[in-house]
Amino acid sequence: MKHPLLKLEPLIWLLFGQGILLGTVLLTPWVLVVGLAIPLGIVPEDALSYERATMLASHIFGRLILFGLIVLPLWKGVHHMRHTFIDFGGAERDAWVAPLLYLLATIGSVLAVVAVVRI
Amino acid sequence: MSDGHQKKTFVITRFDPDQDEAPRKQSYEIPVHPDWKVLDALNFIKDEIDATLSHRWSCRMAVCGSCGMMVDGEPRLTCKEALSQYGDTVDVAPLANFPVVRDLVIEADGFMEKLTHVKPWIIRAKELAVEEGPMRQSPGELEEFKQFSMCINCMLCYSACPVVANEPEFIGPAAIALGHRYSLDSRDEGAAERNKVFRGEGSVFSCSFANECSEVCPKHVDPAAAVNQAKLNAVIDWATDLVLPRGGEPPQLPDHFPFSGRYLAYTLFDLTGILYLLLGFLVLCAVWSLGSGEAVWNDMLERHRNIFYLGFHAIALVGLIFVGIRFFGFFPKAQPPRVGPVKPPPKGVILVGLYALWIGVTVCLSIVLAGGVF
Numbered sequence: 001m002k003h004p005l006l007k008l009e010p011l012i013w014l015l016f017g018q019g020i021l022l023g024t025v026l027l028t029p030w031v032l033v034v035g036l037a038i039p040l041g042i043v044p045e046d047a048l049s050y051e052r053a054t055m056l057a058s059h060i061f062g063r064l065i066l067f068g069l070i071v072l073p074l075w076k077g078v079h080h081m082r083h084t085f086i087d088f089g090g091a092e093r094d095a096w097v098a099p100l101l102y103l104l105a106t107i108g109s110v111l112a113v114v115a116v117v118r119i
Numbered sequence: 120m121s122d123g124h125q126k127k128t129f130v131i132t133r134f135d136p137d138q139d140e141a142p143r144k145q146s147y148e149i150p151v152h153p154d155w156k157v158l159d160a161l162n163f164i165k166d167e168i169d170a171t172l173s174h175r176w177s178c179r180m181a182v183c184g185s186c187g188m189m190v191d192g193e194p195r196l197t198c199k200e201a202l203s204q205y206g207d208t209v210d211v212a213p214l215a216n217f218p219v220v221r222d223l224v225i226e227a228d229g230f231m232e233k234l235t236h237v238k239p240w241i242i243r244a245k246e247l248a249v250e251e252g253p254m255r256q257s258p259g260e261l262e263e264f265k266q267f268s269m270c271i272n273c274m275l276c277y278s279a280c281p282v283v284a285n286e287p288e289f290i291g292p293a294a295i296a297l298g299h300r301y302s303l304d305s306r307d308e309g310a311a312e313r314n315k316v317f318r319g320e321g322s323v324f325s326c327s328f329a330n331e332c333s334e335v336c337p338k339h340v341d342p343a344a345a346v347n348q349a350k351l352n353a354v355i356d357w358a359t360d361l362v363l364p365r366g367g368e369p370p371q372l373p374d375h376f377p378f379s380g381r382y383l384a385y386t387l388f389d390l391t392g393i394l395y396l397l398l399g400f401l402v403l404c405a406v407w408s409l410g411s412g413e414a415v416w417n418d419m420l421e422r423h424r425n426i427f428y429l430g431f432h433a434i435a436l437v438g439l440i441f442v443g444i445r446f447f448g449f450f451p452k453a454q455p456p457r458v459g460p461v462k463p464p465p466k467g468v469i470l471v472g473l474y475a476l477w478i479g480v481t482v483c484l485s486i487v488l489a490g491g492v493f
């Protein structure tokens with residue numbers, strides 16, 4: 001498993017880095033509004049009524065941003081979890097934990113494509 | 120130069136990565152001198168006939184190791200081989216078993232890396248103080264490794280080796296000979312470390328004792344001897360490890376790891392990975408529900424009012440701000456001084472730009488999401 005992973009490492013690192021940078025930038029407004037302001041009633045719920053949400057999300061930029069909002073955090077997430085796992089003494093099991101985590105992110109990324117296409 | 124008495128045809132492998140799909144052959148018929156080496160002919164072609172031909176050479180006296188090529192299918196130093204021993208047609212190709220950069224030039228990075236793996240330097244448990252004077256070595260002690268130190272890194276042995284051909288990760292003859300040379304040195308104390316390397320990835324045990332390396336070595340290093348001596352050492356090392364595991368205490372993690380002192384921020388930063396993974400999947404669910412119709416979408420919004428969702432998002436917000444501040448602080452110094460001809464802006468500007476991006480996108484997207492515009 002080590003060899004294919006080594007080959008993919010540059011790509012994984014790139015996604016990971018952008019997950020921190022762009023991912024954080026994009027997630028902040030998402031969490032502020034969708035995660036907190038709307039559920040708490042600070043912003044009226046019809047801001048993201050089904051019609052308006054569909055309108056925003058089906059625009060090409062909407063789809064792109066949503067895609068980034070899913071894929072980037074996933075890769076930042078699994079890569080950091082892999083590091084955490086190693087730091088807490090799991091280095092010997094990295095050989096199967098790492099592929100498993102990356103597989104999870106890959107599945108999520110594939111679903112992300114489907115999700116933004118079917119809006 | 121060209122008033123030779125005899126003519127020979129050189130069939131040379133050409134490869135231009137920008138144009139050619141695969142290497143091709145090109146023939147040159149040239150007049151040759153009786154005292155020429157193969158390299159002289161290549162230089163003649165390059166200078167007089169086809170300046171696009173690429174090949175490597177430097178010393179012309181079999182010490183720099185750069186002019187190795189396949190001559191009539193055998194790995195040879197072209198500066199060393201007399202042309203007279205070849206027939207009327209001479210086939211010249213880049214060294215086998217290496218990626219080709221262009222024409223007769225091969226890519227040596229992999230080999231260079233292997234050389235460093237074997238720790239080719241004198242390793243001491245403790246450096247001698249200068250006052251203790253030089254480390255003495257008797258002629259007998261020198262003799263033990265001298266042969267293995269004559270290597271000129273010409274890589275002929277790699278291109279002759281059938282194991283290298285099939286297992287590119289094999290450390291290979293010259294690198295093993297070099298490592299072994301240091302392990303044999305009376306001043307060195309690093310044999311145990313090198314034995315670990317020799318037993319590790321691309322191990323000495325890949326060698327099937329074909330002896331081809333020693334057949335082609337122009338400096339009589341006899342790398343096959345080194346590889347097979349190294350095997351025995353590696354076996355002894357392995358057996359000793361079994362009987363009396365050595366190395367004292369295993370390496371210890373630094374104090375305070377991972378949750379206090381200097382490491383706290385680092386560990387927390389890594390732990391935000393879980394938040395991001397969950398956020399990614401939450402957004403995925405949201406987008407998915409949007410595609411599944413109004414009822415599902417409204418359920419999703421409803422679910423976000425749940426206290427666990429709210430709590431999670433509050434923690435996530437703290438996590439995002441923490442990641443942003445920590446990472447944006449590091450980001451400017453991760454930029455290279457220059458990318459090609461382009462210089463990145465000064466570090467302060469990058470930092471301000473990042474925060475502006477973060478705050479700007481947050482404000483704009485928040486307004487859009489909250490129904491302020493559109």
Ligand code: SF4
Nearest residue numbers: 270271273274276336
């Ligand atoms: S061992 Fe001999 S053939 Fe191999 S790189 Fe050294 S000099 Fe060349």
Ligand code: FES
Nearest residue numbers: 179183184186198
């Ligand atoms: S040119 Fe230096 S070894 Fe041949």
